[in-house]
Amino acid sequence: MNALSQPLHLKISEAKIVSPLRSSVFTKPDFFTPNTAPASRSIYSRFTGGATVPERRRMSGAAMATSNVDATDDRIARIASTIRVIPDFPKPGILFQDITTLLLDHKAFKDTIDLFVERYKDKNINVIAGIEARGFIFGPPIALAIGAKFVPMRKPKKLPGEVISEEYSLEYGTDIMEMHVGAVQPGENAVVVDDLIATGGTLNAAISLLGRVGVTVVECACVIELKELKGREKLGDNPLFVLVS
């Protein structure tokens, strides 16, 4: 019996008193999400462009003073606060979520990886598949820490040697994702990693590619979810885990 046919059951922390202020900040975890509830950020906020200082999410004074502040919530709060919003990139109207500022904060970067590692270690995950290019930043450290292999999912014509390809839709037109033949084996369990999920098109392409060669995608893991773009719905039955949404 494949242990991974069971939902990823994570230890629920002992009951804690959640102040009304904090409950408005964090989304309520359900069975499939761990007690590391994603930190809410108002992504489409009043940001009117211009300065590119990071939008810092502030925790209330009451929450900070509570002796029950969950260490995991602290880590997610710090991670969320390091993400920089760049307006009108790559084109007008888009508020780009820039994780490069997270990578400059060693503790935040380490905490990001630790949160994924805590979730996936000892769960019989054989493969971490990272999507080019920002998935290459988060995927390998996770793979190293949990003893899995790292498999890059690349744009067309980047991988040398024999590949399998999956075409997927973009807002305008299509793109292609490729994976090396022989990188993964039927029956392996995989987690797909990227920095962010928007519409879910890229993640779906990765799930398809891996599925075509008999790999089970246990979950997709992203640092950021843009909820308004409903990527989670597009993934359908495929679970998604994010840190910040």
Next chain:
Amino acid sequence: MFAAENGLKGDPRLEAISDAIRVIPHFPKPGIMFQDITPLFLNHKVFKDTVDIFVERYRDMAISVVAGIEARGFMFAPCIALAIGAKFVPLRKRGKLPGKVISEAYELEYGKDCLEMHVGAVQQGEKAVVIDDLVATGGTISAAIKLLECVGAEVVECACVIGVPELIKAENRLNGKALYMLVEPNEVQGCC
């Protein structure tokens, strides 16, 4: 310099790393024997050993910046940065980084390309290493060195898994910076 000449002579990890690199002939075009490092990531022990060798070398050098060159440098550099307590700075192709950038052009065989780094990512006086999977002509790494020096960082060394010895000058330096490489390119195995 190659790792074997610098304290790691006979280290079995190097042989395993070399064995993990696959040669793909005539990619991306005829005559090029492409050194494919992706099989290295399929072997957890070899991947870990590769990162460990770099970490052992840099952990006590007060390095605060590990700069990785897109895209294959991204597969190694963050692991090294995390292990030595440094920040990871991605050096990217033109137009990929969203914020304000500085750019450095470099020569390709035909034409030019450009490497970019975010303004503010690196501070004056920081010590940096540059990481990529392979160094051949050194054009990309030279551009990386210039970007870092432009903001006043000190590039302590440039490190790659694979170094092409014929193309690197005898003194194993690039723009005056030391090069540290783990293995030489593999030959094609068998008939192709």
